[in-house]
Amino acid sequence: MAYRRVQFLMLTVLVAVSVTAGMFLASGLDLTPSAAAQEASALSREVPPAYSLPNFADIAERANPAVVSITSSAVVDPRNSGRSLLRDFFFGPEHREEGEGDDEGRLQQSGGSGFIISEDGYILTNYHVIEDADRVQVRLENESRQFLAKVVGTDRLTDLALLKIDAGRRLPTIPLGDSNRVRVGEWVVAIGNPLFWDHTVTVGVISAVGRRLGGNRDSSMDNYLQTDAAINFGNSGGPLLNLYGEAIGINTAISRVGQGIGFTIPINMAKQIVDQLKENGRVARGFLGIGIRDIAAMDADQREYFHLAEQHGAFVNNVTRGLPGAVSGMRRGDAVVEVDGKPIDSSQELINEITGRSPGDSARLTIIRDGERIQLTAHLVDREQASTGEVVPARDEEPSEALDTEDVLGFTVSSIEPQNMRYYELDRNTEGVVVTSSDPFSDAYGKGLREGTVILEVNRKRVRSL
Template identity: 45%
Template sequence: MFRRFTLVTVALTALVAFLVGAIFAGGVARSSIEAGPQPKAPAPRLVSRTSAVLGPSVNFADVVERINPAVVNIDATTRGRESRRRRDRTGIPDPPEPFEFGPRQDRDGPHRGAGSGFIIDVDGSILTNNHVIDRAERITVKLSDGRTMRARVVGSDPDTDIALIKVDGQTGLPVAPLGDSASLRMGEWVCAIGNPLGYEHTVTVGVVSFLGRKLFDMSLDNYIQTDAAINFGNSGGPLINARGEVIGINAAISSRASSIGFAVPINGATAILPQLRARGRVTRGYMGVALRDVDPDLERSLKLTVNHGALVQDVTSGSPADRAGLRPYDIVTSLDDHTIVTDDQLIREVSARAPGSAAHLRFVRDGREQGITVKLAERPARESGDKAEQTPLPSERRTDSDGTLGLVVRDLDRQTADRLELPKATKGVLITRVEPMSSSFDGGIERGTVLLEINRQPIESVADYRRAARAAHAGDILTLYIYSPDLEQRQLKTIRVEDR
């Protein structure tokens, strides 16, 4: 009995020992697998992702240390303040402050404004905004080392708000390296340096919020939007990327919100520097057309045969495009055998050419491709003043209120056409009201404009409009051809008919 118990005990002991050994061996084997090269890979990736989330990989203190010496303060003085208040590119009418420092200045006495700039070559050439030095009779520059000296205007371009000034007799000045604004991406870290409200060499940091923003000129504007703080006095200062390169010239702020600033892309400045140095001004090629993109709504409503290009909305009378035979509704698809995808692309390529040069266009008209050659003229200077707002007067003439499109229109008479300064032979109906929350309201149709056509069908009277509106069904997309007296330009607007 005792012997049998002993044998059972020995057997159980051996079994337990075997199992413990197997578990231990498995554990060692598993540990050796986990210690191998495959499981180690996730660890560094996790650390890398974490570091990217926690902050930028650049030390902006190093960037600022390199660039700050090239940033300058600019004081611009005129003999007297203009009597009229103008709206500058900051988006806010001229205030007496914060541009002015010290005691309140006499309107008829000297007027002093302040801004920023940055040195781009060792002999003292400085980039800034045109609106910083516009009409200035004396320009004073203060360097980062405290030296103050006079500067002169080399050239300026109001259309892009860029100016080149220079301090003479200098060598070995610190220079801000210029980058490539075309390589920017939304969300990229940037910093701004300038003199907001007179606080010299202030540094702010943010990201690129948007690229290609249009503010003042729908054709040439291509602003970088950033949430890096920009205030009065920052104008003309550099916007800098994480590599320590200037990629923009701080130029404007929103008057309705904070943390919304805008900078001119540096590529726009480098492109015109040769002209500013050589002639003091910039000339650009010009065709004389108003353009818009081809989008799905336009393609559907006009039954277009192409889905890309620049669609001609209006042609200026007597312009190169007019003489060459371009018409509204033509779609430009290529320029010198280079495909045109958007209207912005065509505008920039034409503007980059010299006046007097030839541009070979391919375009689609009524479904058929054609070609013409346009001899470019010089782009006219931007008008300094806005046309006075024209508000239609009440009239007893026949009107029509339409629930389908949300418009109230009336026939044009000679008196109204003269008051609105409409082009001769303009035929259409005057839009006297746009119903809120209607499809026309959503489509950007404005009161006081003239409706010329709907889906290329002439609208010359209230009766014509009524027939076109009644023929529209819910879900239809209509293209309205509009003349805006304020812009002195024809435009194409698309609206989607709603079930009312």
């Protein structure tokens, strides 16, 4: 019995010594967090870890040999050498002009950029860089020699051009990335020749995606990336690179009223058409001949009026007679929600789906009309050919006399005559009446009725005249 008591006592002492030693070692090795340690731990969770910046110098060093300087030369009539104000505002490259005299043609040179996409000398750039050029020359990095470039193909709608030079050797290239994977906020590098300063490198981030420039031009294909990497005149056509050194865009435009607002054509758009440019020199796109807008952008009253329970799809604003949309039976007020069974969420998705097809292809359209789903089949035509010849008659007259409904409705309207078409820049096939004034305090103005708005229907009935 005494032996057991001694055994128990010894075991108790050993446990006590072990606990004491463990506490001593833990405190000495800082394994037991004190109050100060707990505080520091909480602070470290709030402060994000430090990340090192990417090595932009490596990216520039790899890409620069494939970035080229482009000089476009043209003899212009000094009496008719102006570009459009909108193109100058967003796109216009730096110009140099030589020649004197009012009646003498002048040599105008425009500077731009481009980049090599194949070892045999194919180069991507902007259409506006080589537009109307009589001669296009390309200069490589660290070379004084200029190569005469052949314009292989152009696409005015996307502002892209494909050039070809014969350098007699394999050329360095820039790999093409995937612009669909671009995220807002990621680092990018722009390389180009702004204001004739060769191979200028600037750095920024993707500021936004899916931008449209709008203005008095066809912006239906606009899908620009926006960046704050410095872009100036002459950068046009140069690459916008990701951190892998891949081209994710072609630098194209800037805002002249702001800073750090540049626009880049997504590289996937170029990848979709480069083969057509090589083979045909142009791009053939499918076309329906309808005007559309996002259903999601319509207010509740408008959706209710057209019996649109869904908020996705493309709303048909107008249908041009004789073109595939009209021939298939499509009407204004329809909503396109599917193409060949594929859901359409926005007007841009419908544009991409149709323009991605070839003229002559068929498209099965699912339409919502008066709340019911119906199927139509359209046989597409060539977009460029369908648009040829749509010129507004040139008249100098002011708009015809308007019907004064302002006291009652808050706006006045006028019939659509040739002079109105010119004044309001309307399509020659436009029917209805045009709004010539709108009281800013009226309900009509609040619903979006402005001067120049064309009224096609009233209570679902066509309006063709006053």
